[in-house]
Amino acid sequence: MRELVWQLNMKKPVILLLAGTFAVILFPICTMIGEDTVLEAICRMIFLTLGVTALMLYEERILLLRGKGPGYTFYRSMPHTAEKEKRRWCVADLFLVTTASVWFLFYEGLRLLVNDCGSAGFLYALFLGYLLCTHLFYRHPYILLCVIISGMFLLGFRPWVSVHWAWMLLAVGVFVLGEVWFYQNIGKLWVKER
Amino acid sequence: MDSVIVAKGLVKKYKKFTLGPVDFEIPKGFSTALIGANGAGKTTLLDTICGIVAPSKGEVTYFGEITDIEEGETKERIGYQAAQGMYPMSWTPYDVAVANQLGFKGFHEERYWELCKKYGVAERGERKQTLMKMSDGNRIRLRLAAVFARDTELLVLDEPGSNLDPLMRDRLCGQFREYLEEGDGEKTILFSTHNIADMENVTDYAILMYDGAVIESGFVNELCERYVLVSGERATFDKIQRSLLVEDRNMSTCFGFAKAEEKEKLEKAGAVVETPNLQQLSIFLLRYAEQQNS
Structure with missing residues (x-):
């Protein structure tokens, strides 16, 4: 219990996983509820909050992985297993949270706030620029992935609107498997690399 | 060891x-x-x-x-x-x-x-x-x-x-x-x-x-025994300059730093030779390294 409280308090990957997973699972359900309902509005607000939180934490994780953030020395000084596990989960979280953030915060969130495709599109482009700059700064492949996905959305590829919900579930499945794959493979590489 | x-x-x-x-x-x-x-x-x-x-x-x-x-x-x-x-x-x-x-x-x-x-x-x-x-x-x-x-x-x-x-x-x-x-x-x-x-x-x-x-x-x-701290008058320092690794000259007294094997030679020339402490040693050695580098 103490560990869980501390993990939540310390913004450890658990909270990222919760935010990301909630977002990925709940979003398709929300889109099926229908437009302009109070429930939908509440759900969207929740997603927005989760998205913002996830993004903030996500940046913190990047810093940690790149060995630049405060506290990374402590993580790196920890014994192999604990630290390795942590780093691998961090990488997996990045993948999930990146995707979740892009989907909910920067498309649905802005749509909710602006409710106007033109303005939302403009803000969306700004966000893309921001992501690109972040990528150039951190040179992190997952941010590039984020840029690509965002670009696809900007160009009109919105699977939750135009594609059958079954495809959505498939997409969720792919993300979950992707997370596991990243956890198993890329996480290991990251550890070796440093 | x-x-x-x-x-x-x-x-x-x-x-x-x-x-x-x-x-x-x-x-x-x-x-x-x-x-x-x-x-x-x-x-x-x-x-x-x-x-x-x-x-x-x-x-x-x-x-x-x-x-x-x-x-x-x-x-x-x-x-x-x-x-x-x-x-x-x-x-x-x-x-x-x-x-x-x-x-x-x-x-x-x-x-x-x-x-x-x-x-x-x-x-x-x-x-x-x-x-x-x-x-x-x-x-x-x-x-x-x-x-x-x-x-x-x-x-x-x-x-x-x-x-x-x-x-x-x-x-x-x-x-x-x-x-x-x-x-x-x-x-x-x-x-x-x-x-x-x-x-x-x-x-x-x-x-x-x-x-x-x-x-x-x-x-x-x-480490401290490998080097010696040297002090003396300007005239003495003029004679022993070549033996010193680092030196500091004031108007009256001069200080320097040399390898321990030079001890006898330095004493014969009239310089006061002492064993440095770690702080003195580290300052002189770092200065010597800086000197060599420039």
Whole structure:
């Protein structure tokens, strides 16, 4: 219990996983509820909050992985297993949270706030620029992935609107498997690399 | 000499700085000071030894047999404290306690809180004051409390004495002695400093660094006997100038520094020759290295 409280308090990957997973699972359900309902509005607000939180934490994780953030020395000084596990989960979280953030915060969130495709599109482009700059700064492949996905959305590829919900579930499945794959493979590489 | 760490051809390359290649040994059961000016590569060396960053080349052997710090419980046996940025600034003493408890098997929370109290940094269970709100000195105290609360065989401390008041520095020296005595020859301390004066009485072995290279190393007594501190009048110094590695000339008296084998020659010329202490030695050796480099 103490560990869980501390993990939540310390913004450890658990909270990222919760935010990301909630977002990925709940979003398709929300889109099926229908437009302009109070429930939908509440759900969207929740997603927005989760998205913002996830993004903030996500940046913190990047810093940690790149060995630049405060506290990374402590993580790196920890014994192999604990630290390795942590780093691998961090990488997996990045993948999930990146995707979740892009989907909910920067498309649905802005749509909710602006409710106007033109303005939302403009803000969306700004966000893309921001992501690109972040990528150039951190040179992190997952941010590039984020840029690509965002670009696809900007160009009109919105699977939750135009594609059958079954495809959505498939997409969720792919993300979950992707997370596991990243956890198993890329996480290991990251550890070796440093 | 039984060594706790043996480094061979160790190199760490950054864009604007390269450490090494360096070769050195850290003797087991003693306190070793890593001395050098700011930017000499002390932190890089400690980070590389402790696995915070990976070396670009070279090999480090730990405890006589382990060549990979990630292997087994090696990191458990090493207590590392960085000079800064060890913990996120939003953490409180309580968070530091829990994090260490989760990260290390040999962390004793009870001992941690006792040390926090002894160092006057926090009361048991302090959850309000974040590191951000603490003074630099208190942050160091907290980090020291955390590392001394663990069961370790090797302490690696980056600038542990900086920003500490004289009383706390004295207490730290006492803690060093206690740790080494407890270990009965099995525990070792490696610490870095750019001002050895306050820590000289707890230094058994010294490694001097300049611009990413080890320029001298050895047990303090042996090291100090390798060189001599020279003083005398200007006229005397004119005669012995060639024997001196570094010299300082005032209007009346001059000071210099030479190798011990020159002692007889210097005395014959009328100079006063003394054995330097570690602080004097380190200043002159670093100046000599700087002189050679320019």
